[in-house]
Amino acid sequence: MLTPLSNPLMGSTNCSNAKKRKKTHQSPEAVFQFELNSCSKNKDLSGAVALYESAISQKIRISQHHFNALLYLCSNSVTDTSLKDLSLDYGFRIFDHMLALGINPNEASITAVARLAAAKGDGDHAFELVKSMGKYSVAPRLRTFDPALFCFCDHLEADKAYQVEKEMGAAGVSLEEQELAALLKVSAKKGRAEKVYEYLHKLRSSIRCVSESTARIIEDWFQSIEASEVGELNFDARKVKDEIGRNGGGWHGQGWIGKGNWAVHKTDIDANGRCCCCHEQLACVDIDDDETEKFAQSIAALAVEREAKANFSEFQGWLMEHAGFEAIVDGANVGLFQQNFAEGGFSISQLDDVVKKLYDSNKKKWPLVILHNKRMRGLIENQSSRKLVEEWRDNGALYTTPNGSNDDWYWLYAAVKLRCLLVTNDEMRDHIFELIGSSFFNQWKERHQVHYTFVKGNLKLLMPPSYSCVIQESEKGLWHVPVVTSNNSEESSRIWLCITRPSADASNDDKTSEDGNLCHHSNS
Numbered sequence: 001m002l003t004p005l006s007n008p009l010m011g012s013t014n015c016s017n018a019k020k021r022k023k024t025h026q027s028p029e030a031v032f033q034f035e036l037n038s039c040s041k042n043k044d045l046s047g048a049v050a051l052y053e054s055a056i057s058q059k060i061r062i063s064q065h066h067f068n069a070l071l072y073l074c075s076n077s078v079t080d081t082s083l084k085d086l087s088l089d090y091g092f093r094i095f096d097h098m099l100a101l102g103i104n105p106n107e108a109s110i111t112a113v114a115r116l117a118a119a120k121g122d123g124d125h126a127f128e129l130v131k132s133m134g135k136y137s138v139a140p141r142l143r144t145f146d147p148a149l150f151c152f153c154d155h156l157e158a159d160k161a162y163q164v165e166k167e168m169g170a171a172g173v174s175l176e177e178q179e180l181a182a183l184l185k186v187s188a189k190k191g192r193a194e195k196v197y198e199y200l201h202k203l204r205s206s207i208r209c210v211s212e213s214t215a216r217i218i219e220d221w222f223q224s225i226e227a228s229e230v231g232e233l234n235f236d237a238r239k240v241k242d243e244i245g246r247n248g249g250g251w252h253g254q255g256w257i258g259k260g261n262w263a264v265h266k267t268d269i270d271a272n273g274r275c276c277c278c279h280e281q282l283a284c285v286d287i288d289d290d291e292t293e294k295f296a297q298s299i300a301a302l303a304v305e306r307e308a309k310a311n312f313s314e315f316q317g318w319l320m321e322h323a324g325f326e327a328i329v330d331g332a333n334v335g336l337f338q339q340n341f342a343e344g345g346f347s348i349s350q351l352d353d354v355v356k357k358l359y360d361s362n363k364k365k366w367p368l369v370i371l372h373n374k375r376m377r378g379l380i381e382n383q384s385s386r387k388l389v390e391e392w393r394d395n396g397a398l399y400t401t402p403n404g405s406n407d408d409w410y411w412l413y414a415a416v417k418l419r420c421l422l423v424t425n426d427e428m429r430d431h432i433f434e435l436i437g438s439s440f441f442n443q444w445k446e447r448h449q450v451h452y453t454f455v456k457g458n459l460k461l462l463m464p465p466s467y468s469c470v471i472q473e474s475e476k477g478l479w480h481v482p483v484v485t486s487n488n489s490e491e492s493s494r495i496w497l498c499i500t501r502p503s504a505d506a507s508n509d510d511k512t513s514e515d516g517n518l519c520h521h522s523n524s
Contacts, residue, residue, distance in 0.1 A: 028060050040069050045077045049090050064106065067098040071112035078119035091116040104136045107144060114147040123151030127164060142173050153182040158190045177207045181214040188221040193230040193256065196221055200479075201253060204471035209482040215497060218481055222262040222499050231256035231477070231501075240475045248286030248447075250472040257477025258501045267498045269480070273467025277498040280474055282467035286419070286447045287440045295438055296417045302435050303409035311402045312409065319414055322396055327358045327367035327450070328415040330424035332375060332407060337425065338454065346375065348385040353459040354423055354452060355392065366397035367423070370411040376400045408432055415448055423450045423461070469494070477501070 026034075032055050039048040052070055055062055074091035077083040095113045098105060105113075110129050117125035127148035130140050145168050152161035161183060168175060175183075180203050187195035200218070203210060210218070221227055235257055243252040267277035274281050287295065303312045334354050339345030351369065358367040369392055371379075379385045392398040399414075401407040409432070415422035428445065438444070451462040472480045479499040 028058055032060050033066070036066060036069055040073060043073065043076065045073050045083055045087060048073050049086065052090070052094065062097075062101070064098070064103050064109070067094060067103065068106070068108050068112070070094050071109055071116075075112040075115040075119075078116060084119070088116055088120055105138070106136075107133070107138050107141055110138065110140070111144045111147075114144060118147035118151040121151065121155070123148050123155065123157065123160065126151055127160070127167075131167065140171050140173065142168075142176065142179070145171075145173060146179065149179060150182055153186040156186055156189055158186045158192060158195070161186055162195070174206070175202070177203070177211060177214060180207070181211075181217055184214070184221070185217045188217065188224065188226075191224075191226040193226060196227075197256060200471065201251065201473075204251060204473070208470045209484045209494075210471070211484055215481060215483045218497065218499075219264050222264050222479075228259075228261045228501075231258045233259055237475070244283075244475055246289050248288045248291075249283035250285035250468060250470065252473060252475060260501050262499055262501045265498045265500075267496050269467065269494070269496055271466070273465075275480060275496070275498050278478060278500050280476070280478055280480070280498075282472055282480060284447055284464055284466060285443070285468040285470055285472070287444050291440050292416065292419060292444075295436075295440070295444065296413060298436055298438065299409065299413045299416060302432075303413060306432075307405050307409060308402070311405055315399065315401075315410055316413075318399065319417060322368075323418060324365070325368040325414070325418055325420055326362055326365060327421040327423060328411050328418070329354055329358070329367050329369045330407075330411045330422070330426060331369045331371035333424045333426050334452065335371075335375075337452075346378070348379060348382075348388055350454060350459070352388050353454075354461075355397065357459055357461060358423070366392075366395050368414060369398050370407055370414065371398065371400055372405070372407045373400045373403050406432065416444065420448070421450050421464075422448050423452060425451055 032051065035051055036048060038044075039051060048070055052062075055066075071091060071094055074087040074094065077087040080087075091113065095105070095109070098109070110133055114126040114129045117123070117129065130144055130148060133140055133144070145164055149161055149164045149168075152158075152164060165175065165179075165183060180199055184196060184199040184203070187199060203214070207214075232255065235254065240252045240254050240257070243254055244250070247253065265277045267275060269275055269282060272281075273284070286292075300312070300316065329351070331351055335346040335348060335351045337347070337350060339347055355367060355369060359365065376389065379389050389398065399410070401410050408426075411422065411424070412428070412433075414420075428441075433441070446468065447464055449464065453460050453462070469482045471482070474480075479497070481497040481499070483495045483497065485495055
């Protein structure tokens with residue numbers, strides 16, 4: 001007997017009826033949740049407020065999640081002038097209700113109410129909310145501090161803004177460009193020259209290129225009367241130069257240099273790192289002495305933990321006695337470049353080309369080649385390669401790492417410890433480099449790594465850039481600021497601010513353009 005085919009229209013009707021019955025039998029709490037989600041999705045504050053009042057009258061249980069959704073809607077509506085009063089009134093009322101029910105706020109709750117307080121112009125309340133988070137065992141985030149910080153900055157309450165920044169540091173929260181720009185602006189408007197100097201350096205250390213809005217704040221400061229009145233004519237030039245060397249180049253941190261009006265120009269930097277306006281040579285900025293030593297220590301600690309301690313300690317001692325190298329070569333990386341791994345290919349001629357190139361270009365000083373002992377034995381057994389290996393060894397230009405070791409630890413440690421160049425195409429992204437986790441690893445690589453290639457057998461070394469695209473302060477007290485603009489797809493088109501004052505560099509006067517604004521920049 002054949003089973004009759006089902007009617008698809010009848011099935012659809014049954015399904016629709018089932019949904020209606022299900023909705024009819026939903027609990028008040030479920031209906032409240034559904035409708036609140038709808039209000040959130042549609043950014044309907046008025047509907048959410050009516051829903052909240054209805055929930056109270058029906059004694060519907062309101063959870064932390066519901067309160068946060070309501071607070072979020074309130075804080076997001078303060079920018080709408082027609083809704084501002086409603087959002088402020090109900091925002092604080094909802095938060096008080098939440099606390100009265102014994103529901104602890106989380107970070108999202110505090111952030112929303114802090115935004116409401118800031119919208120009301122009450123930065124103190126916004127800040128107190130953040131400082132109260134400890135009693136709820138809640139950790140603040142950057143967005144939690146922002147309402148108080150920006151409120152104080154907008155109202156030119158500089159000291160209170162600095163206090164917020166101090167609390168951010170204590171909480172382990174790092175400032176981004178928007179926060180640093182706000183602190184820079186309030187410091188400039190209040191004539192706090194020492195704080196302007198401090199925040200320029202904080203921008204330099206954390207933001208490589210500033211936005212156009214931050215660049216305008218910087219320009220406004222240097223064109224102000226307050227900026228023209230600060231600085232030293234009788235500064236210790238030797239100390240400034242020494243500090244630049246200790247800091248890795250590109251800044252000295254010793255305060256404003258010179259006196260008188262500043263000149264701000266938009267300019268280019270040529271391929272060799274020379275400013276087309278003031279002709280100052282920009283630096284390829286390195287990490288500073290303290291960072292370098294910490295970096296070397298962290299590599300050594302991890303290497304000793306994972307290598308045979310005696311082996312790596314022996315290498316550290318050897319390196320201290322042979323510290324004159326200016327370049328380290330990752331021998332395996334060069335020798336295996338473009339070779340057939342399946343056949344165990346290793347090109348000693350490629351490695352020799354790199355060694356000889358470095359030797360010739362570095363006043364006849366040998367680089368240090370680091371090779372694994374297993375690789376070395378194979379080279380020694382080969383008559384054609386033995387002579388080269390013995391030449392490197394006789395000139396103290398070779399170190400072989402022991403069996404069972406990872407030679408990556410050795411060549412990286414040597415390059416960092418000796419602050420010299422490192423020839424390798426290894427981008428240092430695998431697990432051992434992830435272990436280091438250094439915040440300045442990429443900056444170090446930019447300054448020290450030398451890439452290479454062989455085109456039709458001819459070696460080409462790709463040296464580090466001649467200058468770093470980062471805010472720079474020269475030993476003469478001049479400033480150069482790279483700016484991110486919409487057409488900065490290529491470095492050659494980047495706009496830089498060149499900031500000089502005659503007392504710092506009197507030779508500038510005849511190098512700048514007559515309009516005092518543009519200096520050799522074709523894209524402005």
